[in-house]
Amino acid sequence: MSQVLENTAPPIVAASQKGSALRRSLIGGLVTSLPVLAIGLAILNFAPTYYTFLALGAFVNLIVVVGLQVFMGNSNIANLGHSAFVGLGAYGVAILSTPLAMKKLSIPNAPFGFATLQLDPVSSAIIALIVVGVIAAVSGKVISRLSGVTATIVSLALLIIVHSVFLNWTDLFKGNQAFFGIPKVVGLPWMLVFSVVVIVAARLFKDSRWGLQLRASAQSPQAAAALGIDAKRLRLMSWVLSALICGLAGVLYAYFAGTISPKLFYFQMIFNTLAMLILGGMATVTGAVTGVIVLSVGLEFIRSIESGVTIGSIQLPQLLGLSGVALGVVIVLCMAFRPSGISGRYELDELFSRYFRRNAK
Amino acid sequence: MDYALQQLLNALAFGAEYSLVALGLAVVFSIMGLVNFAHGEIIGVSAYSVFLAAALGLTSPFVAVLLAVAAAALAAIAFERVAFRPVRYAPTTTGLLTAFGVSIVVQNLFMLLISPKPQSVSILNGLNQMWFVGPFAVSSLQVMELIVSGLTILALVLFLNRSTLGLAIRAASRDFATVRLMGIRANRVIATAFAISGALAGIAAVFIIARRGSVSPDLGFSLVLKAFVACVIGGFGSLAGAAAGGMLLGFIEVGLLVALPQEYGGFKDALTYVIIVALLVYRPEGLLGQRVELGDKEI
């Protein structure tokens, strides 16, 4: 009986369905990245340099948040350690691609011959991402076995371990001081390309068999286990993919800023990106994109107040901490009143097609 | 010999402090499944209350201690009322992220309203002296930390086993709905749990202020991260596990301080966490934790 089935129509049907599902999620990913492209192109063509620099930072955040969504949105486990992977990506390329003359100044005593090694930016990036992948695989092996809360705490522990190594292994990472002289090879166009690639990849993973199974097991672990879903393996998979995307964000940051330091990749980044994802809605890639756009603009506004503004003749004092308060309030209010964030359960393209279908009726 | 004893006292004192904070986390987690990342800010509120009182002319260390504990308990109750009640029945991740948000808000409020820089507080410095016991010199603060923590834990155990409210807290850790069916007010049980959790944090705050002689916005944050780790190795939600995990953490840290050469001292925290993560590989549910049983019919 089963043989008959295997040799007749279903596989072909399944294959064609699979093809169209793939196409749909590919198109969906591209639709989701349209606003990002539009904003990016507008800035590229019309905005002054200062805004270009701000936008580059926002795009790095975008990639980090999309990376965060890949793990949190599908496994429904809070990850509070993802900026460790951003840092590893950034320091990876810094150590590999910084010109030797610069290294003599900054890390003359680097071990393993790194002081006398200089690779081109592309191979540096590839090697850095491999390192990120390996560290993610090892840490993911542990994290994927733990229950939700414990996994979150361990993700934090990972952040502290990595940060502490950056700070204390001064021969290699230059410790507390800024690591400068990284070749600035990435501008807005490349950043845009990678943003789109990452958004589409996150969407493909979410819609894939693995993404679906992982989301199912997050909803109902026992039902999923009864269907033979190996939740640990899927959590590991999404953890590594998430880490690679975050690592890529780090690589891009290092290549556009040229200077990095450990504190960039610590709690401040966790706060910012987590608030963005929560505000936008962590269930969808659209949510990640929405959150970054809204909060990037919002935070920039608040930062301008924070540094002390003049309204008419009144000079307001510096209000350090205001942006932090705002971020926290955003998280608390979202969780209380709209835990699914701005975009809720549907991706942008799904909203479009629902809208058109309703109108067609 | 002197050195070994000194290190033992160090480990016990560190461990006692972690245990207190970890117990506070575990009491709240066990009854409502809330991973309270804002626990560090409860310590912060306590410490800043002492700072403000001292700045306004308070001179009695005794009153300062009472104030620290009371402020922490009130802060914990206030956090629950304002931020955690709306997400009381929400999934664990929602509560965790809410608490994380509260933590960010309060830390930044300290920065905004007081100062991002550490502020000196000398009112409790008197607690931190050297005592000479025969040939040994011991820190009075460490001895007090050990004794006070021991007494506090004893009082907590008595409360949980003798009083009706204590019984209700223990019962609620397994089956909150049925506790309500006993006519016990859910809000009262939860407020009591937060008050206990806060009071424990307040006691820890006293020791922190006495040792550091200053307060800063992130005062409690890293301590609470360690307390979380203590909960995790003890088994999340288990009170005994939290206390044991805290002690174990104290011993691991002091052990590393003794074992590591001076120039690698900076890696103490990283190595502590590595050791703990390694322990979790062998016991994912923690030392005293139980595998969570799911699937019971909820009422």
Next chain:
Amino acid sequence: MLSVDNLVVRYGAVSAVRDLNLKVGRGELVALLGPNGAGKSSTINALTGLVTPASGRIVLDGQDISRVRTEDRIRAGLTSTPEGRHIFANLTVGENLRLGAATRRDPKGVRGDIDRFLALFPVLSERYGQAAGTLSGGEQQMLAISRSLMSRPKLLLLDEPSLGLAPKIVERIFDFIGELKREGLTLLVVEQNARQALRFADRVYVVSTGTLRYEGPPAELADEHGLFNLYIGG
């Protein structure tokens, strides 16, 4: 004593209870029967306030308690022994009984009541200091009912007291329920095991798929064989 008007309970789009009307008079033992999934437990949970009904009125002793919190309904004299017993497994037998009396302010009376139940169920006395989780199913049910009675309720709701117990023990539990009725307690018993429930019932309601199918004295239900078999069986 208790009157329920037009009760509706919904879980999302699914209606578990539809327009249910039900009355329990003082001193009565009323049985609420029906097959699995008929909406019996949802009714009980709506009565105790653990689920919020979509609409309907619940009146206890002339007081509308539809919007009153669970805790305060218990304080008003309505108590429930939940399905599956839900004893506090990590507390001792004695501690379970003490929590049952959490609303009372007369330590002497509480001690007297504890002694009474221990005398009634000697096995609870033997296991007084043991964790309640170590009791057998029948012993747990005895503990659960005793614990409910510790608050001295006016009205006791019993949700499936026979669930998962051996016939002999079910017999004993229902003997005890009959005893409680003779003492003057008002009871609403939800059951799948109709034969036992009908032993002492003054009146019977039968529900299936959330709707009331029969209401009246138990004798007539037994006569209308079709209905009996259709909704209750065996």
